[in-house]
Amino acid sequence: xxxxxxxxxxxxxxxxxxxxxxxxxxxxxxxxxxxxxxxxxxxxxxxxxxxxxxxxxxxxxxxxxxxxxxxxxxxxxxxxxxxxxxxxxxxxxxxxxxxxxxxxxxxxxxxxxxxxxxxxxxxxxxxxxxxxxxxxxxxxxxxxxxxxxxxxxxxxxxxxxxxxxxxxx
Amino acid sequence: xxxxxxxxxxxxxxxxxxxxxxxxxxxxxxxxxxxxxxxxxxxxxxxxxxxxxxxxxxxxxxxxxxxxxxxxxxxxxxxxxxxxxxxxxxxxxxxxxxxxxxxxxxxxxxxxxxxxxxxxxxxxxxxxxxxxxxxxxxxxxxxxxxxxxxxxxxxxxxxxxxxxxxxxxxxxxxxxxxxxxxxxxxxxxxxxxxxxxxxxxxxxxxxxxxxxxxxxxxxxxxxxxxxxxxxxxxxxxxxxxxxxxxxxxxxxxxxxxxxxxxxxxxxxxxxxxxx
Numbered sequence: 335x336x337x338x339x340x341x342x343x344x345x346x347x348x349x350x351x352x353x354x355x356x357x358x359x360x361x362x363x364x365x366x367x368x369x370x371x372x373x374x375x376x377x378x379x380x381x382x383x384x385x386x387x388x389x390x391x392x393x394x395x396x397x398x399x400x401x402x403x404x405x406x407x408x409x410x411x412x413x414x415x416x417x418x419x420x421x422x423x424x425x426x427x428x429x430x431x432x433x434x435x436x437x438x439x440x441x442x443x444x445x446x447x448x449x450x451x452x453x454x455x456x457x458x459x460x461x462x463x464x465x466x467x468x469x470x471x472x473x474x475x476x477x478x479x480x481x482x483x484x485x486x487x488x489x490x491x492x493x494x495x496x497x498x499x500x501x502x503x
Numbered sequence: 504x505x506x507x508x509x510x511x512x513x514x515x516x517x518x519x520x521x522x523x524x525x526x527x528x529x530x531x532x533x534x535x536x537x538x539x540x541x542x543x544x545x546x547x548x549x550x551x552x553x554x555x556x557x558x559x560x561x562x563x564x565x566x567x568x569x570x571x572x573x574x575x576x577x578x579x580x581x582x583x584x585x586x587x588x589x590x591x592x593x594x595x596x597x598x599x600x601x602x603x604x605x606x607x608x609x610x611x612x613x614x615x616x617x618x619x620x621x622x623x624x625x626x627x628x629x630x631x632x633x634x635x636x637x638x639x640x641x642x643x644x645x646x647x648x649x650x651x652x653x654x655x656x657x658x659x660x661x662x663x664x665x666x667x668x669x670x671x672x673x674x675x676x677x678x679x680x681x682x683x684x685x686x687x688x689x690x691x692x693x694x695x696x697x698x699x700x701x702x703x704x705x706x707x708x709x710x711x712x713x714x715x716x717x718x719x720x721x722x723x724x725x726x727x728x729x730x731x732x733x734x735x736x737x738x739x740x741x742x743x744x745x746x747x748x749x750x751x752x753x754x755x756x757x758x759x760x761x762x763x764x765x766x767x768x769x770x771x772x773x774x775x776x777x778x
Contacts, residue, residue: 337625337667338624338659338664339622339624339660340657340659341587341620341634341636341641341659341660342620342645342655342656342658343620343642343645345657346657355508
């Protein structure tokens with residue numbers, strides 16, 4: 335039962351109007367274009383994923399390199415080349431500020447820890463001990479001066495820790 | 504709105520051959536051209552049985568002249584009122600529309616049922632307007648068109664084209680009279696669908712308007728509307744004259760062809776195609 339009945343003696347398939355054919359054709363073209371765009375978008379997405387993966391790998395590599403460089407940099411700052419602070423120079427500097435009634439009994443220099451100094455000193459009395467500490471604290475070539483526990487018997491014995499800062503006395 | 508394709512329709516009736524190029528676009532249909540060539544009386548006599556084209560040469564020449572200038576050689580033929588038997592049929596559940604329409608019409612056909620070409624137009628729900636036309640009659644018109652150098656794509660019936668348009672436009676509760684040269688189709692509409700359908704030969708002698716009013720009143724009563732006077736909407740051949748005789752208060756204008764061609768106004772099937 336058709337929309338408008340056909341009474342032909344030999345019916346034939348309905349001829350679709352030209353605009354209908356055009357619409358179907360346009361639809362097919364749009365479908366093909368959409369499929370092409372979709373395929374191209376898929377390709378671009380794949381390429382973008384590959385690029386992202388590459389960038390991530392580069393970031394990881396760079397991060398590892400950064401960590402290594404950081405470690406090396408930290409190592410570089412904590413270490414002190416012996417050439418920059420020869421023991422004789424350090425001793426000479428210390429001797430220049432030691433009060434007369436104090437003496438340096440032992441000195442250790444740890445170049446691997448940035449020139450950490452450990453000084454075992456003996457002062458005749460508290461006043462000379464105070465002068466010693468004052469001299470060490472004021473010395474521009476020393477930093478982080480810390481005095482250890484004091485043994486006050488007839489004289490004051492202690493260990494003073496400091497870090498070599500360089501420079502002339 | 505641009506037309507993207509044009510179909511050529513060729514209608515034949517007792518008084519004339521008419522042709523119209525109908526542009527079909529996204530905005531709907533529009534007449535691109537129209538032509539009408541009168542026929543001498545007796546050259547074509549619409550009839551459900553027997554010969555319709557008693558002077559075939561005259562009809563072929565009229566067809567040839569009619570389509571000249573409209574372009575195209577493939578046509579949809581529109582057969583006139585009076586060649587088919589029509590009936591409003593309620594289809595039982597599961598019935599094939601064509602088989603059931605033929606079953607209902609077979610007893611009233613003036614030719615053997617086996618010679619009928621049957622089809623049906625949906626009329627709302629399980630109701631259809633069924634039609635049966637003799638194969639030899641259709642062939643006669645197809646051969647006339649072929650003899651004029653045309654290729655027939657489809658064959659429509661003028662009253663069904665008009666009824667389809669009336670249903671498509673949701674016709675109000677009224678009685679529509681669709682007139683051909685020798686026959687008329689009367690349809691009482693209820694709720695946008697035909698409730699009663701009558702098809703009969705025309706008697707164009709004096710008093711046709713009165714007789715039309717009587718048959719319309721009976722059709723309206725059958726459709727469940729006994730109010731008087733019945734409003735009749737008249738389309739087709741001689742519609743203007745009948746409307747005048749019926750009076751403006753009870754007669755309305757129905758399907759009309761495009762106004763730019765005066766001869767097209769009373770071609771109901773063309774008005775139906777464009778509505």
